[in-house]
Structures are given as structure tokens and as C-alpha cells.
Ligand code: SF4
């Protein structure tokens with residue numbers, strides 16, 4: 001793990017144009033809380049949290065409104081002060097779940113827990129659990145749970161790759177909240193029982209590498225910055241671990257099985273806020289970008305803020321109409337059409353892409369060029385998964401690796417026939433779960 | 438925000454990457470070989486190219502519409518011919534045929550006034566045009582569309598059509614006259630009896646294209662190589678596949694010659710001649726690399742390429758046929774799905790399944806384990 005001159009990287013992958021110039025100069029600003037927030041009780045991997053407030057209850061920012069249900073679930077907090085107006089099913093990017101609707105009166109003071117000084121690993125994990133901290137890179141895996149891995153961990157990696165095009169929130173956090181971020185990373189490493197950690201950043205963010213590296217040197221922290229090659233999906237967990245440590249996470253296993261843990265930049269910042277400031281997780285920095293938005297920005301957004309309010313805050317739509325609205329990044333995010341969907345702990349970005357940016361055409365027949373296989377970082381054969389599952393043969397689809405797919409989208413990105421390969425693979429995964437036939 | 442599309446990720450795709458673009462690149466890469474063929478064999482080649490491409494495109498257009506039973510304007514507009522793959526097939530087929538020929542029993546050709554009825558004196562070869570149309574229709578209708586169109590054909594349409602024509606019309610290696618006129622009329626190096634008259638100036642002529650060639654496109658090695666470099670640089674083909682074909686052909690030519698005919702400097706010449714003669718390089722660059730009919734993994738491609746080189750030389754050395762490239766390609770095309778079945782890359786992080794530990798039978802505890810587990814939760 002020595003700092004070497006040659007940037008580390010993984011095998012295969014693609015080079016999408018990053019389009020980060022749209023928002024990378026915009027320092028993080030704060031979007032005021034909207035009039036009404038719609039807070040989903042499902043903002044994490046596991047089961048939906050169970051509401052603990054009722055209609056009419058008075059809440060403040062930081063009030064627990066839904067409690068974790070099981071180990072992979074997580075607490076949900078109010079992001080505004082006001083009164084619970086309703087609890088009802090509303091759309092999320094990937095389905096429906098109950099939302100706690102709160103009318104914001106803008107009055108109450110945020111609720112904070114006492115800050116912890118020099119806490120033990122266990123105390124850190126308890127606090128993260130209590131404050132509802134989850135992996136903010138997208139999956140929403142509860143952080144405390146991850147840190148409590150049974151295996152012996154010797155590599156703690158903060159994922160500053162931010163390899164998805166357009167997204168710049170992690171980059172801005174590293175620049176604008178350097179101290180809090182690095183201290184948060186240290187807290188996370190401690191939570192996993194380690195003193196040292198590594199922050200891995202892609203080459204195309206030289207000022208972040210510089211700023212974070214300087215902070216670490218100036219404060220003599222037991223940490224290192226590792227430069228990664230700019231390539232997608234450099235930030236995918238297994239690829240990142242390979243790039244940094246040379247270890248291959250075995251198929252079907254978690255990173256902890258090779259002694260490594262990966263956490264996201266924003267998660268580190270949230271860990272700092274939870275442990276050192278006692279702030280529960282109820283807002284996050286979000287990149288709003290794409291050529292369909294007037295003022296691309298990086299902003300603090302309260303959980304539960306509907307997309308329409310975010311778009312309005314960023315100057316509304318630009319002259320060129322958007323053809324796709326995406327929750328998340330352009331490679332892995334969800335296309336949505338409902339501006340009433342609300343921001344969550346894991347929504348790192350909202351993109352409005354115009355016709356020149358997003359693909360909306362029709363797929364053609366596969367020409368068997370094997371470009372998809374050549375791009376796949378998991379070394380799968382996407383074209384066979386696609387053709388087998390479309391023929392209803394889940395068994396063979398699994399044989400060609402459907403289960404190992406990380407849904408990074410490299411295959412469909414390079415496909416000249418524009419085949420929706422990831423969609424097919426998701427279908428294959430689903431069918432394989434249902435018994436393999 | 439009324440026209441938002443909702444579809445699966447990823448939402449961006451590689452810029453300028455399309456089936457049509459790839460086919461356009463292949464057409465560009467074929468241009469040097471086409472121009473060289475026109476230079477050495479005259480305008481006939483151009484006519485053949487246009488006829489073959491036209492027949493291929495027309496067949497695909499009609500076939501597609503017939504399948505959908507819809508010949509309306511809209512259906513024609515939506516036809517798959519827009520991806521240009523039929524044009525590629527047509528061009529490759531044309532370059533796989535002689536510039537002019539006389540089909541026994543036909544001879545509808547036009548000759549220069551008062552000249553003898555020999556190939557050299559043909560000014561417009563109607564026979565060839567007919568063969569081109571038959572070849573184009575065969576390649577597209579029977580080899581490509583019948584199997585489901587682009588990407589689904591089991592054999593390279595152009596190679597299959599060439600073999601079909603060779604077998605049906607008894608066209609052995611019909612030589613054509615070199616423009617610079619010292620190439621042997623009607624005979625290529627491969628069909629010349631002794632296959633021993635190789636010398637340096639012959640190689641230079643082969644390299645440039647001044648030779649008798651059984652097919653128009655194979656004449657100029659350098660023109661084919663320009664196409665190869667173009668396709669490799671643009672990453673349309675895997676540059677290692679043609680190399681595998683050529684290396685394997687050279688190795689087996691050497692082996693068979695050394696075993697069969699003793700030693701001496703002639704052997705090296707024969708190796709060279711085997712590589713440069715006939716359609717080996719042309720086929721390696723433009724036909725073996727066909728996406729649908731070649732394996733999809735690196736090792737699969739290497740096996741495939743080596744097989745083509747091997748069969749080409751075997752057919753040349755041990756059979757009565759002078760040229761084996763198209764047969765070799767066809768043979769390996771058929772083997773390609775098999776190769777792909779067995780050469781499957783292991784996923785990233787794959788671990789060999791461990792042998793299950795020896796079974797030790799432990800009797801289940803008396804209490805209901807399932808209920809216990811539930812209770813713990
Ligand atoms: S098959 Fe899965 S892992 Fe491979 S490139 Fe496609 S989405 Fe990524």
C-alpha cells in the first residue's frame with residue numbers, strides 16, 4: 001500500500017466523459033428546508049424503518065421519526081421542525097414506501113446528542129447506529145454494521161474515486177470540509193479497530209489529492225492518499241480494493257473476507273458530524289447537474305425534499321429540455337419521471353440530462369462484437385446473459401455470471417447495438433433467485 | 438418536463454459508437470483493397486462490387502419486409518439495411534471473386550471486337566454479374582437472414598457464398614490478368630503445378646499486388662495491410678486474431694514442408710509464399726474477424742485463428758483444391774460456438790470450488806433446531 005508513482009487501477013472498465021466541469025467549481029452551499037418534506041422510511045438497505053411518530057406530532061430537526069427494524073435497517077430522523085401532517089405511501093426511484101410528511105414551521109432548534117471525545121470502537125459504532133449513518137455512496141448499508149465485521153480488518157479505505165460522471169459532491173466535500181472529512185475517516189477507521197487508513201482519490205481531482213494529503217501530513221495522521229487512475233468503475237468496492245491492495249474479493253463474498261473495508265467520503269463526513277457534533281444524519285450534500293439544469297450546484301439538501309423544490313432552487317430547467325431525470329449517476333442511477341420523489345440519505349445526485357447527453361434511442365440486435373465482455377470489470381459475458389435470459393433460460397444466464405454482476409453498466413455503455421444489458425442482467429438475477437428456471 | 442424517458446441504467450453510452458459506425462469503418466478499411474483490385478484488374482472489379490453490394494442490400498431489404506409481411510414505405514425505412522452490414526458482406530464477396538470469368542455453358546460475356554473468347558478479352562463480363570447477384574442473394578438470404586439476421590448467422594456470409602459459387606459453378610482458381618502483365622495468366626502460385634518457383638521478385642509482386650490472383654481482393658498485400666492497421670487502430674477488430682491466423686499458417690506450412698519435402702532454403706520461401714498467396718491475409722483481416730462467427734474471448738479467438746491457419750495449409754497441401762482459406766474459415770465458424778461454450782473466462786475473484794470436506798455425520802440434536810433459530814431472532 002505504499003504510495004507509488006503509478007496510479008493504481010483495476011482490470012478492464014471504460015472511460016465515459018466525466019462532465020464534472022458543470023458543477024465542480026460550485027462550492028457547497030445550503031439549500032433552505034422546503035415548506036413540506038416527504039421523508040421515506042426506507043433510505044437504507046434493510047427493512048423499512050418503523051414510524052414512531054403519529055399524525056400531529058411536533059418534531060424538530062434531528063427528532064427520531066422512524067426506528068430501525070432489524071440489523072440492516074436504520075433510524076430515520078426529521079430534517080425540519082414542524083408537525084407531522086401525514087404518513088402515506090409515495091413513490092421512490094425504485095418503488096413505493098411510506099413517507100412521513102412534515103410541514104415545516106422553521107422554528108425549532110435542531111436536536112443534538114452530546115459529542116464524544118476519544119470514544120472506543122464500540123462507542124463509535126453505537127453512535128453511528130443511533131444517528132442512522134449508512135453508506136452514502138448508494139447502497140445504504142448501515143455503517144455500524146459494516147465496521148463490526150467479524151473478520152480481521154487490516155485495510156480501511158475511504159472511497160474518494162467518485163468515478164461516476166457528473167457527480168462532484170464527494171470532491172467538494174474533500175475540498176470544502178477537508179478537516180471534518182479526514183477526522184470522520186479517522187473515526188470510521190477507529191470504529192473498525194484500526195489506527196491507520198487510506199484515502200483513494202482519482203487522478204482527475206488533483207486539488208483534492210493535494211488538499212487532503214496536506215492535511216494528513218500537517219497533522220501527522222497515520223493515513224495515506226492513494227492516487228487512482230481515472231477510469232470507471234474505479235469506485236466499485238471490489239475494483240477499488242483490487243486497485244489499492246491487489247486483493248481480489250472472492251465471488252459472492254464481502255470485502256471483509258480479504259481484510260478490507262471501504263467507506264464513502266460523505267459517510268466519513270456524516271460520521272464526524274454524528275460522533276463529534278452529535279448530529280443525526282438527516283441531510284446531505286447533493287450534486288444537481290446536467291445540461292438541463294440552469295445552475296448546476298452542490299448543495300446541502302434536507303432528507304425528504306422533493307426533486308421539484310431542488311430543481312427550482314437550482315434555477316429551474318435550462319432552455320434545452322431534459323429528456324431524462326436521473327436519481328444518482330448516469331451509469332448506475334435510476335431514471336425517474338416524477339418530480340415529487342424526495343431526496344434521501346443516499347441520493348448523491350439529481351441530473352437533468354438533455355438529448356445530447358443521454359441515450360434514449362432504440363436498441364438494435366446484438367452483433368456479437370464482444371465489446372461488452374471486453375469492458376466488464378467482473379469479467380463476465382453480458383451478451384450471453386442477455387440472450388439466454390431473453391430466451392427464458394435463467395440457468396445459462398447464471399452460468400455466464402449474472403449473479404456476479406455489479407451492475408456498473410460498462411457493458412451497455414460500450415455496446416454498439418445499445419442493448420439494455422444491465423436490465424437483462426437484473427432480470428436474470430431476479431429469475432435466478434426465484435429458483436433458477 | 439413532460440417528455441422524460443424512463444429506462445434502465447446506464448443512461449449514457451459511448452459517443453459515436455454504433456453498429457452502423459463499425460460497418461462504415463469496415464467499408465473504409467476495405468477501400469484500399471478495392472482500389473488496388475481496380476488498379477490491377479480494371480473497372481470490372483468496381484462493377485462486381487456494386488452488383489454484389491446491391492444484391493446483398495436488396496435481398497436484406499426484401500427479406501426483412503417479407504418476414505414482417507409489410508412492404509409499406511415505413512417498413513422499408515425501418516429496414517435493418519441501415520446498419521450497412523449488407524454492404525460489407527457484398528464488398529467482401531466481390532473481392533472474393535475473380536474480376537471476370539466465364540461460366541462453362543453460359544458465356545454471356547461481351548468481348549472486344551474480333552478478339553478470341555478468352556478471359557483477357559472480356560470487356561463486360563455478364564457471367565460475373567450473374568454470379569455476383571447469385572452470391573449476394575445466397576449470402577444474405579440463406580446464410581444471414583434465415584438464421585435471424587445480423588449477429589446470428591453461423592457462418593461468414595461471404596465465405597459461405599464464395600464456397601457455394603466455387604462448388605456450384607466449378608470455378609476453380611480462375612486467374613485474372615495482372616495489369617502489369619507479367620503475372621502468369623490464369624494461374625496463381627497456389628495452382629501452379631510445382632509450387633516451387635518462388636523467388637524474391639515474386640514476393641515483391643505479391644506484396645504490391647501485381648500477380649495472378651484467384652480473387653480480386655487478395656491481390657495486394659499492402660492494401661489489405663492498410664485496412665488491417667486501420668481496423669486495429671480504431672479497435673474495430675482484435676488485432677491479435679489475424680496475427681494468430683498468419684502465424685499458425687506459417688508454422689504449419691513450415692512443419693508440413695519440412696516433414697514432406699526435406700530441407701533447404703526452399704522451405705522458407707514456401708512458408709513465405711503460403712502466407713502471401715491466396716486469400717490468407719485478406720481472409721484473416723476481413724473474414725476471420727467477423728463478429729458473429731468468431732469466438733468472443735481472447736483465448737477463443739486464438740484457438741479459432743490457429744484453426745483457420747491450420748486448415749488452410751492442410752487443404753492447400755493435402756487436397757486437390759488449390760485454395761483452402763474459405764473452407765478453413767467456414768470450418769472454424771462452425772466450431773466457434775463450441776469454442777465459446779468451453780472457453781468461458783472466470784469471473785473476477787473466482788475461486789476454484791473447494792472439495793467438500795469429508796462428510797462427518799452428526800446426529801441432529803433432539804430439539805427442533807429451526808424453532809430455536811427463530812426464537813433467537
Ligand atoms: S455485466 Fe455487470 S459487471 Fe459486467 S460490465 Fe455489465 S453491468 Fe458491469
Ligand code: SF4
Nearest residue numbers: 366367369370372415
Ligand atoms: S457489446 Fe452489444 S452488440 Fe457487442 S456483443 Fe455485447 S451485447 Fe452484443
